[in-house]
Amino acid sequence: MDAKERLVESARALLWERGYVGTSPKTIQQRAGVGQGSMYHHFTGKEDLAGAAIRRTADELRATADALLSGPGTAVTRIGAYLRRERDVLRGCPVGRLTQDPDVMATPALRAPVEETLAWLRARLAEVLREGLDRGELDSAVDPVSTATAIVAALQGGYVLARAANTTEPFDQAVAGVLALLGARAVR
Template sequence: MYSQPVDTRDKLIESTRELLWERGYVGTSPKAIQALSGVGQGSMYHHFSGKPELALAALRRSAELLRAEAERSLLGPGTAVERVTGYLRREREVLRGCRIGRMAQDPEVIADPQLRAPLAETFDWLRETITTVLAEGRSRGEVAPDLVPETTAATVLAVVQGGYVLARSADSAEPFRQAVDGLIALISR
């Protein structure tokens, strides 16, 4: 989930990604993006029309990287439960939260269909992917037959997103781990 900026556009997008993650849309100013990226005012407005366009490019890239990262655990080797467990337990910067889920709190993002789209698409894709993993696992007998793949997939996603909220509130990664452990115990029986 990291890429070294090579050109000016890239530097702007990477800096915007970091600031959106840390401070959200309303908390991210063009000036801060310029300062972090080292790109000047004129240059920034040459490459992007303004803050919304920058944010859109940043969110699209974050969504793409998040998806690639999730594929590594979900579409890798192992049984269904192992793959979902791997996804839940993969290394995360728990106290920083999710680059995508974070934006769901920003009213200006949620109100703008263009800006909201990467969020909706990312979670849709994740839910479908996890649903498929669980459904296949069930047909192979790796997963309890009474477990409903689609709703369980939504539960998995919610635990991750909610785990971040609990962790940040507690200023500790512990609640995230507890929530994940509780879920893994529930789906493993």
């Protein structure tokens, strides 16, 4: 990995662990094993580097979600595969956690990939639900947009509850609850 890649990967890890305010350029440089000159050769500053790190994290989240949501099976099966995928629940969502960082939310260049990713996820889930409706897999009372928003809200809330309780149990319960509600709307 070259210096630029090490900087981006270090920033990604630190943003997830400490947030934007808690991540200093010096800490990023130390973790990446590069000097200040190397950082400023590749990036104009902390915000530019953080933006690259957030965009990469967002891109990876979208790619993982899309692969699972595009897989085989019914709409509920594909959403279940996404919700049940392996993840580090107690660390929280690497994108969703950034919404709690006031500096990220106040900086348009940093906020944009967070906002776009969560909007994309809601839209992609709504698309899968629409496909389920079109195939007759789901009851016609299912509203794809509001249901997709509820799924994302339950997922992000599940992370928060799990972190607060220091156990994955609330997250697992949130996922089970969403899937039970979707299953109740499945046409048999």
